[in-house]
Amino acid sequence: MAYFIDIAQATKENVSYRNTLWTGDHLQLVAMHLHAREETEIDNHSNGDILLSIVQGYGLLLIGDQKDRMTLKKSLTRHYSIIIPAGTYHKFINLGKVPLKFHLLYTSPRHPAGTIHERPKDAIEV
DSSP states (O other), rough: OOOOOHHHHHHHHHOOOOOEEOSSSOOEEEEEEEOTTOOOOOEETTTTOOEEEEEEEEEEEEESBTTTBBBBEEEEETTTTTOOOOOOEEEEEEESSSSSEEEEEEESSSOOTEEEEEGGGGGGHH
16 A cells, blocks of 8 residues: 655654654665764665665764775765665764754665664664
8 A cells, every 4th residue: 555654744753763654565664863962873784775865953974885994974964865775884973963853765674564763772683
């Protein structure tokens, strides 16, 4: 069934670190919220690409081909979209004083449908 959403509004309204909004067989939509100076762990999605779009705030994206070699640093601001290819290590840091809010489209679902993590420490995957 089709899914309709005002993604910018849903992303702005999200107050959870991670909120899995929709999960299909081949695609997943997730809203993220990083508090001021909060950051994600270094991550790598080997099974699919990611499209990320910033809705609010200012941050930094670190990207690399190895976990201990994050060679690209890119400032993130509202209206930016970034494609992160499968197998690329990445980390997000909120550099601003307001929450950094963004949403992600995973080309292969990453989290169980309906997953909500309130804080980054809740999201550490076993």
